[in-house]
Amino acid sequence: MKMLRFLDSSGDRKISFDDSEAMAEAKAEAQRLFERSMAAGAVAFSVNRKGGGADQKVGEFSALEDETVVVPRIVGG
């Protein structure tokens, strides 16, 4: 099971999915939101990786690991 977390005003919007047929709709929704966010300037990071690996930037939906945090576009404050 993979989990995408989109940071937003609610804290985060969480979408879980896997490659099973039963989760096909959730996976498609996750991919749509992921790609739309990335096109809008968001950046995604794999976190809490297996084996205690360091967090890692990820750019492709196909490369998502178990847990990914999607950070909206960053702007000067």
Next chain:
Amino acid sequence: MPDCLARILRPLGDWIPAGDQTLDEVHVNLRQGNPALPQSIRRRTRWLLFYEDYAVASTDELFVETPGKGPTPDARARQLLLRVLNPVQRDEFSRYGHFTVDAVGWGRFRVLSRTTFNVLNTGTGMSFCAGLDIPVPLADLMLAQKLILENDPGRFFRVANHRREGGRCLGEGL
């Protein structure tokens, strides 16, 4: 007194008048702006005192859950932040309300619990301000800054405004 302030004051011990003062007493003198303290010490410690003013010893009050309504956005964001911080950062955040990140090639930064100019270079005292283009809870902002500083620091510094604490804004980007 914060450890970082003590680390700066200790090597300056010979310069501190009345050498039998404890560091805590020096800290109080700094807080009170005692003019007897050498200007060099006041200058070196000014930004540390500045961030100390803003560091939240306990951020719990910011993240209170509403009974019967589930976690508030702030509580959800805090839970996520705690899940993603490494153990050292988690401990630091729990104790002081801030945590430290290493941005490879850029230095070490303290991410403070405030919404503006909350990323502080611990070596230079320069502070940086960059947020997200949608409103998010404070803990989400801090999480975003951690992830970007540790994994894609150039993205952060391209857009961040920066200033020296106690001074004027120096402009956007580096």
